[in-house]
Amino acid sequence: MAKVTLRHKPIGKGRKSLYLDIYPPIQSETTGKLLRKFYLKLYIYNRPKSEFEKLHNKKTASLAQHIRAQRQIDLDNADYGFLIKTKLNADFVEFFQKEADKRPGSMHWSMAVTYFKKFVGKVFLFKHLNETLCEAYKNYLLSSPALGRSKRKIQKNTASTYFSRFKSVLKKAYRNRYISADLGNAIYNIKINDTHRPYLFRDELQKMANSECSSPLVKKAGLFSALTGLRFCDIENLKWGDIQGTSGNYYILYKQNKTGKAEYYPISDDTLSLLNPHGEYDAKIFEGLTYSDVIKFLPEWLKNAGIKKHFTFHGFRHTFATLQLTSGTHIYTVSKLLGHKDVKTTEVYLRIVDELTKVASEKIKLDLNSKNSLN
Template sequence: MTNKVTIKSTKEPVRLRVKNLANGVQSLYLDCYVDGKRSYEFLKLYLIPEKGAMAKAQNEATLQAANAIKMTRILEITNNKAGLKNTSLKAKQTLADWMETFKKKQAQKGIKDQKLIHKTINVLTKYNINIPLNKIDRQYCIGFMSFLKNDYRTRSGKQVQTFTIISYMSCLRNALNTAVREDIISENPINKLSVQDKIKVPESKREFLTIDELKKVEETENPHKHIKQAFLFACYCGLRYSDIRQLRWKDLIKDGDQWRLNKLMQKTGTPIYLPISKKAIGWLPEKGNMSDECLIFPKLPREICTKIYITPWMEAAGISKPITFHCSRHTFGTMMLTLGVDLYTVSKLLGHTKVETTQIYAKIINKKKDDAVSLIDDAFSDMEF
């Protein structure tokens, strides 16, 4: 008589849960319970109210992505408990070999970061790129940052800017994250750096047009009509230049009285389905006999070349700020917040993946409020209280 073998079922260590937000939106997060300790991982993925087929399809895609992350986390936990990670020959390969592999992988995906990876490899070579992957730790990362800040010099003998250092560290972090996802190393040491360890990002100044300035720009002639139309369209919808340049008539859909934009964003690769104001639609050129496949703004040059058309136009409108085409996006963000639209909605309209990115615009608005209130003090400065 053979003994009956029973397999004890175990609960999943990771569960997908939802958190209710405003306007019926739900935030997806992972509830992880391992070795008696509970932790949460917010995925920055959101389910939206299903008011149509498009919203339902978007939610299905979002859930698929969330469940894929969940299964990856379960596999990572299972492998760690079995001691399967960080022991293979792959983990003993040098950072130099892995960076070349990472570069090829990114190229195959069509991700346009080859130049940055090449520069990062050159800088790592001058530091220590022959270290095995499984020997890279927190101290190595801190040492690399210190090398960039204090010792490394460009060909012209200058120190690198803070944003350049952040770019190099971001490239290395992405490479190591890829190694983690492919089970080559168990964790990314850069993710263990404390706030004090990391390079502080200097807060950039975001130029934008106020509503009154925008009206002046509208009233000012620009001999390059396609530039004026594209710029003002961007001011009223918030699209990036790369998306406007690739915008086709088929991307615009009329839903009753409301125009909507259905497009894949060039920078992030994420789909957007956004309402477009009548004011924005009013700045589109005439379609005429063009087909739906035609570009809406076929004559737009590369973004770097638009400055020669925009600067004299702004000067003619009496605007002294250094306005570029990208400032149209800043104008839209600050205008929405000024008109009372909430931060979360503005982040969705701009296609931001993180609300933190949109908070920069909120800081601009708060500064304007502070300046406005200070006018009271200035007006009554000669009076005693």
């Protein structure tokens, strides 16, 4: 706990300048430096002679003690001390943008910032954040037309994703003492609807592997995702130096783009052979890969494979999870491979497995209506 002490320093002409000494020092938000001394722009006389000087000293000392006590209360209550005005007048939109910039390639973060700017404008100060504003933004996401699609609203699950990013930034703002209320935990997220997770059956994935794609890079990335469960944003940033180990014991060391968490991921020799030839240590494995290319070439690739279903690149990750579970891999292992924080996130795939099990149970049929079937 920081302690605030009132001190003085000689400034000439028989006077002393009053300042507050804070220990341990607090960090300046503007410069990042640790600050210990805060001058009050007040002074007292060393040896007051006249009644005026004595009265001046008495009033000034009383004021300085009052300021010291208030600053101590501010710090004790974690009420941000001297920097509160600076932080409250800082731009939340800029803060939001910086958080998004830490996740390059994440469309969800990028769009979350874009929609918030559309809602409040290019500048929005921290001091204007409150629960009413947050609820209004939630309603905006649920009713606003999707960008580029004036006749269609943002899908509810997509709105939930954008709002969860917003809540995440609010929580960080509270931890960093930009706001005094924990708005990120005070407001509820948008409840998502259960959705169908598109995936490929094993034979369909084999057809994809055997079919032509006008972009070999998109094909390689898609198959790699289906074999590892990695997201597009993680594949996009993967470097050759992230792959380590020896034959039979290769693994990837990387940081998840979505969570920022460091991950250890084992890969088979067959999966690694998909990436050959090997490149330089700092070079990206999928150099030049863009999501616009995925949007352009994936439909054609699916058509060439004879697959008629709505399927996006993220479906390769769903395919990995589904095939692992149907092959008997334990759900906790699959959860770890997918990088999920909670196994409950992985449990959504169990419903798919249950559906497949039901379909399989209906494949063996007997004609029990014949006269001799039960004799």
